Amino acid sequence: MKHDRGLLIVLSGPSGVGKGTVCAALRPHMKDLVYSVSATTRTPRTGEVDGVNYFFKTKEQFKHMIENDQLLEWAEYVGNFYGTPRGFVEDTLASGRDVILEIEVQGALQVKEKFPEGIFVFLAPPDLKELRSRITGRGTETEESIHNRMTMAKAEIELMDRYNYVVVNDEVDKACERIEAIVVAEHCKKERQIAKYRNWIEEVF
Ligand SMILES: Nc1nc2c(ncn2[C@@H]2O[C@H](COP(=O)(O)OP(=O)(O)O)[C@@H](O)[C@H]2O)c(=O)[nH]1
Ligand SMILES: Nc1ncnc2c1ncn2[C@@H]1O[C@H](COP(=O)(O)OP(=O)(O)O)[C@@H](O)[C@H]1O
Numbered sequence: 001m002k003h004d005r006g007l008l009i010v011l012s013g014p015s016g017v018g019k020g021t022v023c024a025a026l027r028p029h030m031k032d033l034v035y036s037v038s039a040t041t042r043t044p045r046t047g048e049v050d051g052v053n054y055f056f057k058t059k060e061q062f063k064h065m066i067e068n069d070q071l072l073e074w075a076e077y078v079g080n081f082y083g084t085p086r087g088f089v090e091d092t093l094a095s096g097r098d099v100i101l102e103i104e105v106q107g108a109l110q111v112k113e114k115f116p117e118g119i120f121v122f123l124a125p126p127d128l129k130e131l132r133s134r135i136t137g138r139g140t141e142t143e144e145s146i147h148n149r150m151t152m153a154k155a156e157i158e159l160m161d162r163y164n165y166v167v168v169n170d171e172v173d174k175a176c177e178r179i180e181a182i183v184v185a186e187h188c189k190k191e192r193q194i195a196k197y198r199n200w201i202e203e204v205f
Helices: 019-029 061-068 086-095 106-116 128-138 145-156 172-187 190-204
Strands: 007-011 038-040 052-057 069-079 080-085 100-103 119-124 165-168
Touching: 007 019, 007 080, 007 106, 019 100, 019 128, 019 172, 038 061, 038 165, 052 145, 061 069, 061 080, 069 106, 080 086, 100 106, 106 128, 106 190, 119 172, 165 172
Parallel strands: 007 100, 007 119, 038 052, 119 165
Antiparallel strands: 038 080, 069 080
């Protein structure tokens, strides 16, 4: 039986808004969703595991991936490179499974060029004061890095209208429920359903 391609869900938004936290909290709720692991040149934080949190690469290795068209998108973010391995995403979508990318805004906009049918979700903070306190509270950034991330956040919020949905991360559970509802609704869209039933009709008659 022919199957539909999976949905590509892109969860993006400013650093410290809670993308990682919300993505991790989604996992037990959305077991069918496949999480893409990014490549990065950033140094691993304590507890981060290569191949699980990120594929940790040298600048040379990352450059090689760009030159060989192995990245669906990539961006430089506060001094480090981040990118989405292309093959994994394309193969997973082709196998009919939904994929979620957790990436920053420049990369999300590149993906939109290539996958306009993707579902682009902007995770927004309840307000900027709360955003700052989340970045600070995580305790992983220097004062300079916090300042850079806040400056980036202001520019990123300006790009909110390029997304299909805005989800406020006031409470993690509520943000997860909203994202889950979006994915369910996208699966129910009539274009998708009509295509599915047409495939079945073709197979039966
Ligand atoms: N464009 C792009 N951004 C990514 C990718 N992976 C992670 N990011 C984003 O890069 C930014 C910095 O990530 P990280 O250093 O892990 O810091 P944190 O998200 O602030 O904890 C975040 O906004 C991530 O969502 C990727 O593959 N591509
Ligand atoms: N809804 C929330 N309410 C309060 N704190 C949150 C919420 N979501 C995330 N956080 C906290 O904010 C900080 C940044 O979250 P993180 O997931 O690392 O953000 P991002 O991946 O977007 O950079 C973490 O300390 C996390 O525990």
